Structure formats: structure tokens, C-alpha cells
Amino acid sequence: MTTLELRPFYCPIEPAIHPEVDEVERRAIEWIDRFRFYSGETGRARVLGTNSAEFYARFAPAACREGLQAAVHWVYWGFAFDDTRCDSGEFSADPVKFLAMAGPLQQALENPWHAPPGDDPYVAALQDIGRAFAACATPVQVRRFTDAHRAWLFGVAWQIANCAAGRMPTLADYTAMRPNAAGGPPTLAMLEIALGQEVPAAEMDSPAVRALTEMAMLVAAWDNDLHSHRKETTEDHTDQNLINVLRVHEGLPPADALAEAYRLRDRVMTRFLELRDQVAADPRTSSALRAYLRCLGHAIRGNTDWALRVPRYSGYGESPRPGGAAWADGPSDPRPGPLPIPAIAWWWDSL
Amino acid sequence: MTTLELRPFYCPIEPAIHPEVDEVERRAIEWIDRFRFYSGETGRARVLGTNSAEFYARFAPAACREGLQAAVHWVYWGFAFDDTRCDSGEFSADPVKFLAMAGPLQQALENPWHAPPGDDPYVAALQDIGRAFAACATPVQVRRFTDAHRAWLFGVAWQIANCAAGRMPTLADYTAMRPNAAGGPPTLAMLEIALGQEVPAAEMDSPAVRALTEMAMLVAAWDNDLHSHRKETTEDHTDQNLINVLRVHEGLPPADALAEAYRLRDRVMTRFLELRDQVAADPRTSSALRAYLRCLGHAIRGNTDWALRVPRYSGYGESPRPGGAAWADGPSDPRPGPLPIPAIAWWWDSL
Numbered sequence: 209m210t211t212l213e214l215r216p217f218y219c220p221i222e223p224a225i226h227p228e229v230d231e232v233e234r235r236a237i238e239w240i241d242r243f244r245f246y247s248g249e250t251g252r253a254r255v256l257g258t259n260s261a262e263f264y265a266r267f268a269p270a271a272c273r274e275g276l277q278a279a280v281h282w283v284y285w286g287f288a289f290d291d292t293r294c295d296s297g298e299f300s301a302d303p304v305k306f307l308a309m310a311g312p313l314q315q316a317l318e319n320p321w322h323a324p325p326g327d328d329p330y331v332a333a334l335q336d337i338g339r340a341f342a343a344c345a346t347p348v349q350v351r352r353f354t355d356a357h358r359a360w361l362f363g364v365a366w367q368i369a370n371c372a373a374g375r376m377p378t379l380a381d382y383t384a385m386r387p388n389a390a391g392g393p394p395t396l397a398m399l400e401i402a403l404g405q406e407v408p409a410a411e412m413d414s415p416a417v418r419a420l421t422e423m424a425m426l427v428a429a430w431d432n433d434l435h436s437h438r439k440e441t442t443e444d445h446t447d448q449n450l451i452n453v454l455r456v457h458e459g460l461p462p463a464d465a466l467a468e469a470y471r472l473r474d475r476v477m478t479r480f481l482e483l484r485d486q487v488a489a490d491p492r493t494s495s496a497l498r499a500y501l502r503c504l505g506h507a508i509r510g511n512t513d514w515a516l517r518v519p520r521y522s523g524y525g526e527s528p529r530p531g532g533a534a535w536a537d538g539p540s541d542p543r544p545g546p547l548p549i550p551a552i553a554w555w556w557d558s559l
Numbered sequence: 560m561t562t563l564e565l566r567p568f569y570c571p572i573e574p575a576i577h578p579e580v581d582e583v584e585r586r587a588i589e590w591i592d593r594f595r596f597y598s599g600e601t602g603r604a605r606v607l608g609t610n611s612a613e614f615y616a617r618f619a620p621a622a623c624r625e626g627l628q629a630a631v632h633w634v635y636w637g638f639a640f641d642d643t644r645c646d647s648g649e650f651s652a653d654p655v656k657f658l659a660m661a662g663p664l665q666q667a668l669e670n671p672w673h674a675p676p677g678d679d680p681y682v683a684a685l686q687d688i689g690r691a692f693a694a695c696a697t698p699v700q701v702r703r704f705t706d707a708h709r710a711w712l713f714g715v716a717w718q719i720a721n722c723a724a725g726r727m728p729t730l731a732d733y734t735a736m737r738p739n740a741a742g743g744p745p746t747l748a749m750l751e752i753a754l755g756q757e758v759p760a761a762e763m764d765s766p767a768v769r770a771l772t773e774m775a776m777l778v779a780a781w782d783n784d785l786h787s788h789r790k791e792t793t794e795d796h797t798d799q800n801l802i803n804v805l806r807v808h809e810g811l812p813p814a815d816a817l818a819e820a821y822r823l824r825d826r827v828m829t830r831f832l833e834l835r836d837q838v839a840a841d842p843r844t845s846s847a848l849r850a851y852l853r854c855l856g857h858a859i860r861g862n863t864d865w866a867l868r869v870p871r872y873s874g875y876g877e878s879p880r881p882g883g884a885a886w887a888d889g890p891s892d893p894r895p896g897p898l899p900i901p902a903i904a905w906w907w908d909s910l
Contacts, residue, residue, distance in 0.1 A: 303654040307720035311713075315735035315902050322901040325731055351764040355706045362662075362713045369658035380676055384666035409760035413702040550673040551666050 214434065215466075216536035218474045220481070221509040226265035228273060233261035236280050243333035245288055258287040259518045264402070266510025267395070268503055271402035278340035279398040285333050286391055287520075293330075294364045294389075301371045310361045318354050345401040348409065353401065356393030363388025370448060376456045377448060383426065384551040386450075390432060392425030399503040405496035416487050416559040417497065423480040423555060424504040428511045430473045435512070435521040437466070467540070474539035475547055477508070479555055482544075486559075565785065566817075567887035569825045571832070572860040577616035577627060584612035587631050594684035596639055609638040610869045615753070617861025618746070619854055622753035629691035630749040636684050637742055638871075644681075645715045645740075652722045661712045669705050696752040699760065704752065707744030714739025721799060727807045728799060734777065735902040737801075741783060743776030750854040756847035767838050767910040768848065774831040774906060775855040779862045781824045786863070786872040788817070818891070825890035826898055828859070830906055833895075837910075 226232070237256060246252045260283035268276055293299045299306040309328075316324050316331045320338030324331060341350050367389040370377055377385060387393075400407050411417055433449040446452070450472070454465035484501055487493055515521045516534055546556030577583070588607060597603045611634035619627055644650045650657040660679075667675050667682045671689030675682060692701050718740040721728055728736060738744075751758050762768055784800040797803070801823070805816035835852055838844055866872045867885055897907030 303658060303716075304720045304723045307654060307717045308724070308726070311717035311736055312732055314713075319902055319905050321908070322904045324901045325729070346761075347764040347766065347769075348760045351769070355710075358713055359706075359709055362665075362709055362716070365654075365713070365716055366658045366662035369655045372655045373659070375659070378676070381663055385662055409699045410697075413698040415698065418698075418702070550675045551670055553673045554670050557672070 214437075214534075215470060215540075216534055217431065217434075217512050218477055218536040218539045219509050219512065221505040223509055223513050224266065224269035224506055225262070225510075226269045226271055226276060228276075229261055229265035232265060232273070232277055232280050235277060236261050236284055239281050239336075240284055243329055243336065245285065245329040245333050254291065255284055255288045257519045258284060259514060260284040260287055263510070263514045263518075264398075266513055267507045268399055268402035269506060270499070270502075272404040274340075274344045275398075275402040275404055278337060278344060279402045281333075281340070282337050282394065282398060285330070285337065286394065289330055290391065294368070300368060303365055303369045303372055306368050307365055310365065314354075314358050314361055317357055341401060344404075346406045349397075349401050349406055352412070353394060353397040356397035359388050359393040360391050363390075367448060374446075376446075376452060378457050379453050380550055382448065382450065382453045383549050386433075386448075387422060387425035387429045390425070390429040392429055396421055396425060396504070396507060399507070400496065400500055403496075403499050403503065405499055407496045407500050408494055411494060411497045412500075415554075415557075416483060417501075419555045419559055420480060420484055420487070420501065420504055422552070423476050423483075424507050426552065427473055427476050427480065427508050430469065430476075431508070431512055432515065432521075434466075434469060434473070435515040471541035472547060474541050475543065476552070476555075478539050478542070478544065480504075480508070483555070483559060565788075565885075566821060566891075567885055568782065568785075568863050569828055569887040569890045570860050570863065572856045574860055574864050575617065575620035575857055576613070576861075577620045577622055579624060579627075580612055580616035583616060583624070583628055583631050586628060587612050587635055590632050590687075591635055594680055594687065596636065596680040596684050605642065606635055606639045608870045609635060610865060611635040611638055614861070614865045614869075615749075617864055618858045619750055619753035620857060621850070621853075623755040625691075625695045626749075626753040626755055629688060629695060630753045632684075632691070633688050633745065633749060636681070636688065637745065640681055641742065645719070651719060654716055654720045654723055657719050658716055661716065665705075665709050665712055668708055692752060695755075697757045700748075700752050700757055703763070704745060704748040707748035710739050710744040711742050714741075718799060725797075727797075727803060729808050730804050731901055733799065733801065733804045734900050737784075737799075738773065738776035738780045741776070741780040743780055747772055747776060747855065747858060750858070751847065751851055754847075754850050754854065756850055758847045758851050759845055762845060762848045763851075766905075766908075767834060768852075770906045770910055771831060771835055771838070771852065771855055773903070774827050774834075775858050777903065778824055778827050778831065778859050781820065781827075782859070782863055783866065783872075785817075785820060785824070786866040822892035823898060825892050826894065827903070827906075829890050829893070829895065831855075831859070834906070834910060 240255060246255045261280045264276065264280045264283050268279070293306070293309065299309060312324055313331055313334065317334050317338045320335040320342065323335065341353060363385055366385050430450050433451065436449060437451050450469045451462070451465045454460050454468050455462065458465070458468070460468060484505065488498060488501060512534065546553045591606060597606045612631045615627065615631045615634050619630070644657070644660065650660060663675055664682055664685065668685050668689045671686040671693065674686065692704060714736055717736050781801050784802060787800060788802050801820045802813070802816045805811050805819050806813065809816070809819070811819060835856065839849060839852060863885065897904045
């Protein structure tokens with residue numbers, strides 16, 4: 209069993225973190241202990257060990273406190289839910305069970321004022337988050353978050369169905385599925401809530417901003433695959449991740465699959481920076497959108513800054529990897545054209 | 560085997576239909592024959608027999624032609640998809656298969672400019688609809704439709720999971736699931752596209768308008784259950800519909816379950832009319848929202864006007880039921896308070 213080395217990431221964006229991260233974390237831990245969506249001390253340690261306050265404080269370094277606090281609660285909740293009900297556990301390969309649980313859960317979020325039957329602590333905690341958003345966010349932001357939440361659960365259901373069928377998705381399907389299944393939509397929908405600025409609908413739903421949002425989700429999701437992969441053996445072909453997709457469907461040996469994964473990721477990163485500059489250069493771009501686009505960049509950078517320290521990826525007990533070695537000076541594949549993946553090729557269209 | 564009688568519906572809304580329905584239908588048939596998402600002459604007759612042009616011409620009697628045409632294409636497509644891949648057929652009790660098909664399908668709609676691998680005629684037709692909406696609707700309207708489309712597929716996946724497990728949902732879960740699974744979200748998201756007027760985001764996402772949209776979906780979905788039920792025998796407890804939910808979980812005999820279904824439906828109808836009047840009386844309500852709210856009413860009324868004539872419900876070969884007998888003068892349950900169903904009780908809150 210050998211492990212593949214993590215390489216430097218191309219991400220020419222400065223690191224940043226919200227100054228009140230420690231206080232936000234302290235209050236989040238109180239909140240977690242109120243809803244107790246964990247099992248025993250081990251479960252609690254695992255939830256706290258996700259460093260979710262740090263995670264989102266890096267995503268939204270200029271957030272207002274109330275929105276950031278609620279967003280951080282969801283991140284802790286989301287990692288716990290992911291660990292126990294998506295990636296492993298009784299639901300993780302059983303779409304019949306997962307859908308019967310996730311359907312009512314989503315409904316409970318959309319209407320957080322009336323408790324549904326049952327006593328699922330995940331539902332109670334999620335309704336509390338829904339009420340917090342209703343108090344600090346606009347109705348448009350709340351609706352964006354709930355739609356994004358459903359997109360996540362739909363992506364997870366698809367991933368679980370693949371798992372149940374023992375099916376490794378193709379690169380085309382995996383690229384369409386993974387950003388949603390990895391929680392990208394709700395995580396990024398909370399940015400404008402944390403910032404306390406609503407992005408106007410005509411801007412948020414424009415093709416360019418949709419593409420930028422999706423690109424940030426995909427780079428972060430692929431980066432998570434690269435971080436996770438460090439822990440995995442080269443013999444394990446069953447986990448749905450970018451490296452295994454490239455091995456199984458493109459027939460690449462492990463080292464080549466890893467290099468190809470970095471190339472794909474760097475080409476999306478390059479397009480993200482280019483298109484973001486283009487939108488920022490437009491004098492009609494609102495200040496709310498400018499703030500949102502800055503946070504998309506913080507999200508990509510912060511996701512890896514967080515991953516390099518968090519036990520979830522670095523391994524429990526290992527010392528954190530020095531951050532300085534993690535960053536590349538340029539893309540591993542400098543070609544500017546579109547990737548030949550139908551779901552995302554449009555990102556290189558004239559937008 | 561006895562069948563339960565269809566009773567008059569309480570719906571004090573005048574019937575209406577778009578004057579160009581015949582020309583829209585003619586062009587839609589040409590479109591259907593171009594994409595051929597049917598099997599043989601029987602399949603084609605079944606698609607055309609949904610009378611989808613009439614259906615949506617009743618929903619949006621004041622539509623602009625281009626938007627109505629694209630919407631009607633989706634309705635034909637949606638009924639065909641529902642019949643062959645949701646309610647019956649190889650996917651209808653297999654969430655693993657359904658999700659592997661519906662995930663890429665949804666992605667193909669969100670990015671209709673690049674064809675995914677494969678040659679599924681449903682995918683090709685849906686991408687054509689996506690491109691038509693991109694040409695005639697605003698980016699906000701397009702995004703609303705694609706989000707609504709995902710909500711539908713998520714609801715269908717939940718329904719299919721219930722089917723796979725042989726599980727009759729509770730009234731709480733069924734009420735949360737059915738409006739989405741019945742296609743309510745995409746059907747109503749097309750109203751403003753057909754009308755050619757974008758409802759401002761702050762209005763569309765306001766609690767009152769969200770509630771009105773959801774109420775229209777629920778009444779129409781429950782009405783479809785009542786229409787479908789005419790064809791079913793009283794011995795069949797397995798189909799997921801409101802009457803069977805009330806039989807199985809509330810222990811009601813068939814006739815009582817039917818009466819209770821009408822009572823539930825009439826109480827939502829009453830609240831819809833009351834809240835719609837309240838929003839319409841607000842002088843700040845935009846003309847686009849007013850037009851949209853009128854169409855929500857046309858949707859409830861038109862859904863039953865259509866159902867009373869269409870072979871899908873009235874039975875192939877049967878003569879249409881006279882429309883005059885179908886309408887009640889008042890609600891079968893005049894109580895104004897909230898229904899004791901967690902997912903919808905908030906509709907009676909102060910909105």
C-alpha cells in the first residue's frame with residue numbers, strides 16, 4: 209500500500225480569516241451541545257474536529273457576525289450529516305432509506321416554524337438554522353439557500369445510488385454530480401448571508417455569475433478529492449473521487465491520474481480567475497456582487513488552507529503540513545481552452 | 560370492485576383558455592415528432608392524448624405565444640416522462656436506476672448548449688426546451704425553472720423510494736412530497752415565462768407568494784389524486800395518493816377518506832383565495848405579480864377543466880363528464896383555521 213503525494217496547489221489568492229473566529233467557534237460549540245447531533249464523546253470530538261468555524265471564517269473573512277454565526281452552525285451540522293448519513297453509515301449505500309430521511313428533512317428546513325413528527329436531532333438543529341437565517345437574511349437569500357440545500361441532497365442521493373449499484377461514474381457524470389454532492393451549493397449560498405448583502409437577482413442568475421459559482425464549487429470539490437486521496441491507498445478503486453474516475457474510465461495508472469486531476473483542476477482555476485476579472489472590470493457590477501466574487505476566491509483558497517490543518521484530511525495525530533510548500537507558482541496545464549466535459553464546457557463560452 | 564364517485568369541486572374561479580390553443584397544439588405536435596420521445600404509434604397517441612396544449616393554455620390564458628409554445632412543449636415532455644419513467648416503467652420502483660438517469664438529465668437542462676454523452680431522446684428534447692427558454696425568458700426565470708425542475712425530480716425520487724420500500728407515506732410526508740413529485744414546481748415556474756413578465760425576486764420569494772405558489776401546487780396535486788381515483792378500485796391500497804394515505808394512516812373507510820380528502824382540499828382552497836385577495840389589495844404589488852397570481856388561480860381551475868375531458872383521467876373511450884356538474888357552491892369544510900399538517904400549517908400564519 210503506497211500513498212500518493214499531495215502536490216502544490218495553483219491558487220493565486222491571498223489567505224484571509226475572520227478576526228472573530230475564536231468567539232464564533234466558542235458560541236458554535238455551545239449551540240452544538242444544545243442540539244447534540246452526535247453520539248457520545250467520540251462523536252462530539254469528531255464534530256468539533258471539523259474546525260468548521262475556521263473553515264467558514266476563511267470563506268467569509270469580512271462577514272457580519274450574526275450571519276457568520278448561523279453559517280458556521282450549518283457547516284458543523286453539514287459535516288456531521290455528511291459523515292454519518294452520506295459518506296458512511298446506514299444511509300450511505302441505500303437510496304431508499306436516504307430519500308425517506310432527506311425528503312422530510314428538506315421540508316423541515318423550508319418551513320422551520322413547525323416541527324415535523326419525530327425527534328431527529330438533525331432536523332431540530334436544521335430548523336434552528338432555518339429560523340436563524342430567516343431572522344438575519346432576506347427572503348431571497350433564504351430561498352437561495354433552501355434551493356441550494358435541495359440541490360445538495362439531490363446530488364448526495366445520486367452519489368448514494370452509484371454506491372448502491374457499485375458504479376463508478378464517468379468523468380462527465382462525476383463532474384456534474386460531485387460539486388452538488390460535496391455540499392457546494394448550500395456552502396456558497398451562505399456567503400451573501402454572512403456578508404449581509406443581497407446580490408441582485410439579475411446578477412446572481414446571469415450566466416457569468418452562475419459559471420463562477422459553479423467553478424468555485426468544482427475546484428473546491430476536486431481539491432477535497434485530492435486532499436482525501438492522501439489518506440487512501442492506491443489499491444482502493446471503489447471510492448467515488450476524481451482520481452478513481454480517471455483511473456477507471458480513462459485507464460490511467462495512479463500517478464498519471466493524479467497528475468491529470470491537477471491539470472483539470474488548474475484549467476478551471478485559470479478560467480475562474482479570468483472570468484472573475486472580466487466581471488469585476490464591468491463598472492455596472494454591484495458592490496454586493498463584488499463582495500460575493502471576492503468570497504468565491506476566499507472559498508477556494510480557504511478550503512485548502514483549512515484542509516491542510518484539519519484532522520479530517522491531515523490524519524488524526526499528524527502534524528500539520530507547512531503551508532508554504534502547498535502553493536504552486538503557475539497552473540500545471542496552462543492551456544486556456546475549454547475542458548472537453550459537456551457539463552462545464554459552457555464556462556469557456558463568451559459569457 | 561366499486562369505484563368512488565367524483566364530487567363537485569369548490570373553485571370559485573372562472574374558466575379561461577388561450578385563444579391560440581389550436582395553433583400552439585399543431586406546432587407542438589410537429590415538435591414532438593421531431594424529437595420522438597415515444598415508442599410507436601401507441602406511444603405517440605398517448606403523448607398527444609395528454610392534451611397538454613389545452614392544459615397549459617388554460618393555465619396561462621393571457622400568455623405571449625413564444626413562451627406558451629415552449630411551456631407547452633415541456634408539458635407534453637413532462638407527461639410523457641412521468642408516464643414512462645416515474646409512475647410506471649423500469650425506473651418507477653428503482654431509485655438507483657432513476658437517480659442515475661435523472662441526475663444527468665437535470666444537468667443537461669441546466670446547460671442545454673452542450674449535448675451529454677448518449678442518445679436519450681428525452682435529454683435531447685429537454686435541452687431544446689432549455690434553449691427555447693434561454694431565448695425567450697430572462698436569466699432569473701430560467702434559473703427559477705431549472706431549480707423547480709430539480710425540486711420535481713427530487714420529489715419523484717422520494718416517491719419512487721417509497722414505492723421500492725412498499726411504504727405508504729404519512730399525511731405529513733405525503734403533503735410535503737406530492738406537490739413536488741406531481742410536477743408542480745416546474746409547471747408553475749413556467750407561468751411567468753409564458754406571461755413574458757418577470758416577477759421581482761423580493762416579491763416571488765416573499766413568504767406570502769411562496770405560500771400561494773405552494774397552495775396552488777397542493778390543491779392541483781390533490782385534485783389529480785381525486786381525478787385519478789375514479790379509475791381505481793376501492794381494493795387498491797398501494798398507490799400513493801391522498802385517499803390511500805387517509806385510509807392507511809387514519810384508518811378511514813373509503814367513502815370517509817374521500818370526503819376527508821375534499822375537506823382538506825377545500826380548506827387549502829379557501830386559504831388560497833383569502834391570502835391572494837390580501838396580496839392583491841396591497842397597492843405595492845407589481846403588475847407582474849398580479850398577472851402571476853391570476854394564473855395560479857387559472858392553474859387550479861384549468862387543471863380540473865382539463866382533467867374532466869382528458870383520456871388520462873376520464874378513461875379512453877368514455878364521454879367527457881358535463882362540466883356544469885363539477886363545481887360546488889361552497890367549501891365542504893368551511894372552517895378557516897390551519898390544517899394540522901406541519902409542512903403547511905405556516906400558510907395560515909400571518910403572512
